[in-house]
Amino acid sequence: MDWPCVTCPNRKFGFCGALLHSSEETPFQQKPNWQHYRAARPGEQIIVRNQVSEDVFVLCDGWAFRFFQLSNGRRQILNFLLPGDLFSTVAVFEERPNFSAQALTEARLSGFRRSEVQARCANDPRMITALAESCAAETDSADGLMTALGQRSAEERIAYLFLHLMQQIAARSVIREQRYRLPLRQQHIADAVGLTSVHVSRVIGLFRDQGLIEFSSGVLQVLNLPELKRIGSLD
């Protein structure tokens, strides 16, 4: 396995950048001993609810998601993680998470010893800034999904999810011709917006018939963005 660089490949992004810059004593070419890498296969469990972990994870490459598993087999996907994302801000302060997380695609993670991260928070104001940003983004995202789940129809929720993911992707890379790589099965969409995968299929089919979007084999092609926004925006 080859890593693109010794430290976190996404150090340009918020949290990872602050964390690594906070250790001035460690040159970028050396990986400090309180950091380690880990790869994960699609579907592999990364965080298990209630299971204590010494480490805080940042997603370096691939997609992952946080979720809450119910005993009846159903699960709620709480949010999707893209490269550079922290596996929840709370994980920095709580060793026993109240959620689970798993990889969606082949993924690479950076694990940081929690005690080290906390120590750096106390010393480096940039860490606080980065964590605050992460916290704010998570809260906004959670508030939005909650509103969609509680107040909007199936079509609106699915459109909302697409728009939200498109934003996350666009914040990280240049988009050409309104094509987005979304490595999701319809079941993932269903688990995120609180519908059955059957109904998700129907709604996506409807969108397709209306010339709104095309979604297959992990690529979302937006054909009528204004209309998608009209349906999916929270306002």
Next chain:
Amino acid sequence: MDWPCVTCPNRKFGFCGALLHSSEETPFQQKPNWQHYRAARPGEQIIVRNQVSEDVFVLCDGWAFRFFQLSNGRRQILNFLLPGDLFSTVAVFEERPNFSAQALTEARLSGFRRSEVQARCANDPRMITALAESCAAETDSADGLMTALGQRSAEERIAYLFLHLMQQIAARSVIREQRYRLPLRQQHIADAVGLTSVHVSRVIGLFRDQGLIEFSSGVLQVLNLPELKRIGSLD
């Protein structure tokens, strides 16, 4: 209007305590000039989405809630606030909130100048700890409500909300005979769990018929806690 004490009456609770202890130079008997009080009537808007504010608010007395207003008149209640609660951790770092908040009952607030709060974060590790706790509690609460909204039936969601509020109340005061003051209209419950108030009324009526709970004029009396938990717990 008389305030129970000069500084925040709930300084024993997390955030407020850390904030006020962080200013060693100010004796408790004096109110520092970067803090002010405010009262709010039931239904009064405290935070307006997208409207910049210099202050960070803590609820001192009464109930309030955060919500997201949609243009079609519907709204999602994101969470309820009880005395001692911060009006969202993100408000400490972002001056332009992406949510609104209003008082549910007669309420008293403590407003703190954001710049002062941030400065104290940089200097006092206890502030970070308090904010981290607040952030963690908010995230857990949001994850739970999201799971309830996405994956559970009307009965389960309402039972979940009751249990969750009972926990919040129990964390602040001693409960006798399973009686809880919940100053909510059924419309608030509906807006929180994503149902119509008509359906909330039906479900509560059902619960009443089953001898599960009694809920009227702002008091919840739990008659069969194990059964309520069986229905409403996320597990």
Next chain:
DNA sequence: CGGCAGTTTGATGTTACTCAATTTAAGTGG
């Protein structure tokens, strides 16, 4: 070519919404 996971489609069932009327509770002024 066969097997498998994921998607699509159809038929039917259930949950929760809508609309509208009625009842209850909580004031308010005489």
Next chain:
DNA sequence: CCACTTAAATTGAGTAACATCAAACTGCCG
């Protein structure tokens, strides 16, 4: 203390949205 007013809660009937069950179809990989 009693009419009157108003907001909230309850009840009923009809409907829409989404779930469930099951079968057929598609694309992919060995």
